Amino acid sequence: MGFLKVTNGTLITPFRYIRGGTIVIQDGIIQGVHERDIDVPGATVLDAQGKFVAPGFVDIHVHGGGGYDFMDGTEEAFLKIAELHAQYGTTSLVPTTLTAEKEDLLHTLDVYERAKLKNNRGAAFLGIHLEGPYFALSQRGAQDPRYIRNPDPAEYEEILAYSSSIVRWSAAPELTGAIKFGQRLREKGILAAIAHTDAVYADVLEAYENGYTLATHLYSAMSGVTRRNAFRYAGAIESALLLDMDVELITDGIHLPPPLLKLVYKIKGADRTALITDAMRAAGMPEGESILGSRTNGLPVLVEDGVAKLLDRSSFAGSVATTNQLIRNMVQLADVSLLDAVRMASTTPARIMGVGARKGSLVAGKDADLVIFDENINIETTIVNGQIIYDKKQIVNTLQAI
Template identity: 50%
Template sequence: MKTLLPIFGALACCLPAAAETTHRVKIINAAVVMPSKVVENATILIENGRIAAVGTDLGEAFEGAEIIDAAGRYAAPGFIDVHCHGGGGHDFSDGTVEAMLGAAEMHAQHGTTLIYPTTASCSNATLFSLFDTYRKAVKKNTRGAAFGGIHIEGGYLSMEMKGGQDPRYIKNPTPEDYNAILAKGGDLIARWTFAPELPGSDALIGELARRGIQMSMGHTSALYDEAVSAYDAGMSSITHFYSMCSGVTRRNALRYAGVIEAGYLLDGLYVETIGDGIHLPEPLLRLIWKVKGPDRIVGITDAMRGAGMPDGPTVLGSIDDGVPAIIEDGVAKLPDRSSFAGSVCTTDRVVRSYVTKTGASLPEAVQVVTLSPARLMHIDDRKGSVTPGKDADIVLFDKDINITLTMIGGKVVYRK
């Protein structure tokens, strides 16, 4: 095979001379991770932040372009994390631009090019402060993972499935409450996690569906039929599958299936999986992989501020009003060890877990943090694969998934 994409390769060689404002980059000697295979000794041509061509016979194209020599390393689409609370000692709910930028920068160093800052259950005042901070941080974010929109996790959650969420702020959805939130930050909210069995959830689903906000069922005690109804109404994913999700229960001698069983039986329902190898041990990862496959698995970090930090005390949620936690054994826990309190995972670790624990091929493992989340968020027309026309969000890594370069929109934001 001389070219991976012969049509685009041929066009690239015939492009007109670049104008003075044109920015061209040429990644050479790359093992390009495509959705179904890895293509060795390939070249990626980038023009003005977008992928112009990918192929194995593009040596003469883009003369004078900035050259990045991959030196045989893998070149994959930038990783997308739809569920992340923070990292590097920062939480997105801390209320400062510095915290948001610091967390985004740390995750970019691990291959994340698009991140959805995620809240925990908190006061509306904390949430509104996050909205204000987000608007400021977006304009200054030049070295970190790009912001894709806010993911609200809570406070419309099941109290018995609260996990590490602060019980002070767990409540049922009411139009007065969520309309106030939407009025303040509706233009920023990309996705919302809540328990579909709560009174008032049906109306909330309708409102969020009308606004095009992606909805995920999580921290939920819903029975199977309730989960199916929520899916039919527009909820398209399950937040951190198995963690704080109802399974088979017995009521008055009868067994009832729950959200976990809905995740397996509803083919179109996406499941988020925390890829640290601890929240989901190897047998569960293998089972999820066997049933759902890469097309309906979205790998997430669920990282809190402790990601990238040493073991010891930390805080889940905002620094001023969060829940005490501790980092040990590669995960965050509540101090009494009764529950996990988020993870300290990064997206490169997610890919590594799927390769080593499920038998997934490298393209399949990469898909769970690229094309699958892009499809979930309906941005796969511009994100999620190394395809001509899409944004030049690209990461380079070695055989052990150690990130050596992160590029967002054709610009290098991290180089090891």
């Protein structure tokens, strides 16, 4: 593959900026991170023109984009979603399902296995995230109530045996059988997360002790302080903030207002907070009517005001955000430094998913996943495994030529 030299950029490392820095890449791996330009004979040179060069963004919770949803059950959907999000700086993502029948989940796993072998033009796949179907009906949000149920050992054991590509599974920890389920996921090395839950502190603590280490889209479809017979109980939100759990936030600027973004950052910090898009098929598309989930049996939704909603507007139905927007909002709305905002979109989610040794930071020996962007977090170039898969200037020049 030869050498690729990315030079004349402001590098964003885990702890500092390197202005006028250079990154040398060979065979998809970062060979060196330098504070100045260096001579690399025969290298292809990419001039960052003073813009920021950051580790590629890692989106650990995404459902779709570009008019496609992973639940469409086609290779085309998987590949097009990966390509769409790469245009906005995502270099790795975790395809995420919705509540569905077992057969639909198995089919999605089959398609993933085929699609990942062909995915060379988009963000890399890190494995499948099964979101549901083991949720609290009262906290279903936009999840289809027809498919919500309690954990069934016969069902989840069959699914676990069917595929080794499951890297994460979200469930409500207070359900009957959920603790045993969490223990089983931990045994399999699969990240267990609490989600769509009405749990109180005792439930979350027990779950945390039995394998659940992440709170899925904190605040969304999740219990807060409740009262039972006049007594107050901490909900899943307060429990996740109090315990040594990781949390993920949809920072599209709509799901959570600035005060809550600031609160979570103050309590959990950049090292325990991952930014996610939770994007559905309408990400990167014009507003209007859309579908959450598969085209065949998904839920009709309306995209307006920069977010997807149920038709009766009673609930959000997933975001239409892209990862560069997440970072921009944390900087502009939550007063977070660009250094920390990038960490929450790269280093932290990579660590949460167990791939921090090879992704998530500009360090020699790691995968050459990079993104170049301007002061407004507009993406100029996306590099995955040392290959330039998106270049804004090239696209603009092509359009001008046409």
